[in-house]
Amino acid sequence: MSKANKSDAEAVVTSKNVKKKMVEFYIESLSQNKIPWNQGWQAERHFNAVMQRNYHGTNYLLLQYVSMIKGYTDPRWCTVNQANSQGWKVKPKPSGVKAKGEIYGVPIQYWMPYEKDEKGKVKKWLSWDAYNAIKADQENTIPVDVKSRTFYVFNAQEIEGIPPYEGPKHSPKIEPSPFIDHLIEQMHVEYLESGDKAYYKPDEDIVVIPPKDSFFSEYDYHSTRLHELCHATGHSNRLGREISNEFGSKDYAREELNAEIASSFLSLDIGLPVSEEHIKNHAAYIQSWIEILEKEPQELFQAIKSADDIEKYALEMGEWEKFKEKAKSEELEIDETIPFTESPFDKLVARIDRFMEDVDWYEYQDQNGMPVSNLEIVVEDLQDGGHAIQEYIQELSEEDALTPEQEQEAEMILLDLDRLQKEKDLEKE
Secondary structure (H helix, E strand, O other): OOOOHHHHHOOOOOOOOOOHHHHHHHHHHHHHHHHHHHHOOOOOOOEOOOOOOEEHHHHHHHHHHHHHHHOOOEEEEEHHHHHOOOOOOEEOOOOOHHHHHHOEEEEEEEEEEEOOOOOOOOEOOOHHHHHHHHHHHHOOOEEEEEEEEEEEEEEEHHHEEOOOOOOOOOOOOOOOOHHHHHHHHOOOEEEHHHHHEEEEEOOEEEEEEHHHHHOOHHHHHHHHHHHHHHOOOOOOOOOOOOOOOOOOOHHHHHHHHHHHHHHHHHHHOEEEEOOOOHHOOOOOHHHHHHHHHHOOOOHHHHHHHHHHHHHHHHHHHHHHHHHHHHHHHHHHHHHHOOOOOOOOOHHHHHHHHHHHHOOOOOOEEEEOOOOOOOHHHHHHHHHHOOOHHHHHHHHHHHHHOOOOOHHHHHHHHHHHHHHHHHOOOOOOO
């Protein structure tokens, strides 16, 4: 192979070198004063098209990187088996991609628990609940362990038959301040707004940031709070990382990298955008991060692993799911107070469409076998009296397939359908 051909081959991103190429891209971005893990923060988080679950940690950033180099705009991914289970089909690898050895399926990894046989090999895979129950039982003698498994996932743009991507599901806006305040309380960390510097002091377990009115924007204020709270998760009473490092040292820069990636994950979770001031606040660490990644590329993935642990801890400790449920409930209450006399048909269509998405009513076909969106079906049925929607909701109720919140929303939809029908009857008279 000539030097030119060898150089071209080395430039290609393959399934074997994708992590190495991702580190190189991160180093290049940092050298240009760009924070690579924050690029594309406004996009929806990549998720599994069948399980409807978000990817996290290294898997998430790896898929974000591959999407960038391949030009993917669809955040959905799944394995070949998952695609087949839905009647979809992963397209054959294009000849050009195959000839170059270019990446097509992306290798993602999960740690999975299993029961060992007499030779220490996998006897059967376990759920995490089963694994934790076995480990908690002191009298249990079943040998268990965990190991990493690799799965290859393919982007929805490479899958035939998958329904078109309709964009992010509607989610109510949640103000970040109450969540961050609650997280501070739940972590039992001392918190003070004073002075002109932001820092976490491990020996006193205290987070200090400047007063709110000294920040350029509310976003800078909240992102700074999140960043310092990420450092505080390293205290021995929490996740127990080594955080008593000398300023300017490589270990100090490593902890900054942990907190920076973690806070970017959390910002994505709670809908907090990155401000232009963000890069200035981390300029002092960029060269140290470049040096660390150039000498020890694996440090990036260790930092991502730590960031993933921090993210999970903060969301659980801050009870983020409760804030989401509360916001959703309040939004439903607001919907119910809107006067029905103004655009009743359009409001009902939007309400039913949200409900259908919530109960996973995804794909329908017309009489010719062509996919039809939920919205088209809702509009068509309402114009015909809404009988099919009524029957579907009643069927879900009879099968006890709805949560209490969904049951309440279903009842409101049925009332609205009845009201709409009465208005139509009056118009006929």
